[in-house]
Amino acid sequence: MLRRAGLALAHLLTSLVLGPVTFVWALVTTLVSGLLSFTWLAPPAFLAATWVTRRITRLERWRAALVLRRPVETPYEPASGRNPWTRGRLLVRDPATWRDLAWLLLLVPVAVAGFAGVVAGVVDVAAIVAPLWLWAVPNPYLPPLVDWLFNTAGGRFTLTALGLALAPVAWWVVTTAARLQARAAAALLEPGPRQRLARRARELAVTRRRVVDAQAAELQRIERDLHDGAQARIVAAGMTLALADRKMRTSGQPARDDVQTARRQLDDALAELRRLVRGIHPPILTDRGLVEALAALAGDAPLPVEVRAADLGELPAAVESAAYFVTAEALANVVKHAEASSCAITLTRTPDLLSLEVRDDGRGGADGSGSGLDGLRRRVEALDGTLSVTSPAGGPTTILAELPCAS
Incomplete structure (x- = not known):
């Protein structure tokens, strides 16, 4: 709770700092690009300005991701062409370029709107730590009640108690303001629906x-x-x-x-x-199911292989087949190249996804783009799944395949 509130407050405070800077940058680059639009310098100048703008919006995506606790995708299309004039013209046609510019211009009013969250957070923190600082700013011209709160030890500790009591309210205001700001950033800086479909x-x-x-x-x-x-x-x-x-x-x-x-x-x-x-298609899959088929593979391996699997329920035949062949190829690679002493196969299932992990304690350094693993990746991608290989030098090597299995 404290960490989230701190991140939210930091997000709002940095927005107040970055807002004017990004507004000035967007205004200046727009004016310069407009003035140069009638000259041959327009595409290179726009290319340079867009390069800086995209670095700024990368920072904005990172800030939004911290608050939203999820990655904020990059929407840019690759700009082909070797000369700056071609790339500059392509960037002008890219909708993400203008969405970036819109966010840089909107950050100032959005940051000002989030100032209420900054005030709520700062005031609450100041009230909680009142005994540590109010003694240093005496003011004899305060109303009686406020004078007692500010200028006496009992009043300052009363402020601390009030600050602690109101902390959940302040936390809600701060996090809500930061979350709304981050959602607005993600709405503009992430790919739109049409871009996602494309x-x-x-x-x-x-x-x-x-x-x-x-x-x-x-x-x-x-x-x-x-x-x-x-x-x-x-x-x-x-x-x-x-x-x-x-x-x-x-x-x-x-x-x-x-x-x-x-x-x-x-x-x-x-x-x-x-x-x-x-x-x-191995007949054992039809006769005994995926877990028993993998257990048979493990039993035939020349090294100890542990199979960990809960009840997987009924799986599509194509998913079972892909999982079996991924495991078979992974075990073959372990035996041939890994110099491992043991291996573990872990199967887990959610309602929509089957996860298969093959992990060995070998020497690592496996090439994820090699022909064998690339063939497995194609088999998994044919089912709209993903396959990743993690194999640092010295091991261990982990092959993770995720296969959609929704009914």
Whole structure:
């Protein structure tokens, strides 16, 4: 409570300081840009002014985030183009540029409106600590009651008691004023609804391309495995059986050895097909569920692996499959590269999200952009999830996958 009140009061006080500064800056840059708008210097000058303005609004987002206790997103679109004239013209067309300018101009009246919160907070704090400072400012011309409160020890401690009693009211006034100010800042300095939709559409387009590429690569892998594995073994078995048939028809020789060879080849082909099926969708997921499937993976690992999971309820098949393959690939990386002595798999679920964490005590330094982890990221992003890798040098390495699982 005290920390929040302190942050709110600091926010209001700094707004009173920054408001006039930002107002003057916005006014001057607007006038200069307007005067230069008829010359070839306008785009570079506007670019330089916008660079400074965005540093100021970055500070405003940070101040608002402290009060709102959540990040305030940056709304800017990337400005392509190497020369300042091109970038300057792009910044003129960016709605976020003018929203920044609007906030710099509005900060003064907003800060003045929040002055009531500053007064309430300062007066209450001054009343609480009255015995420490009122003795230094005597005033003999006060009304009797005020004179007793200000100029006697009993009156000063009475002010302290009043300040403590009214502290919740002052705290509410201060935090409400700061929160309203921060919300106004976020409303202007964050992306608007249309901008969020456009950004989301771009993200989905990128994700769709990655999913298509991942599916094409998976189909190529399956085709390659079928051609080089099961198909080759089945063809060899067919040739062996044809040779055995020719032997028996032409010379009547026994073909027991050839038949046994063909049988072994067919057994190998069947094992190859089963391995391929497990790579597409492991049957254990359907038969026993995600937790038991991960326990089976942990049991097959050459190092101690602990699986921590509560009751996950019913999960979509695609989510179970993605979680299984993320875990399998993560464990494979631990065995190959991490030099770890133990590993832990943690599964937690909220109504809308399944979180999977794979953590090992290895040497760290894993490359989150490597081909293996990038393939897992694509699999997770195909379900609108996220995958993050934390692997400082010396370890530990943590892979966190979050998968939406709302019904």
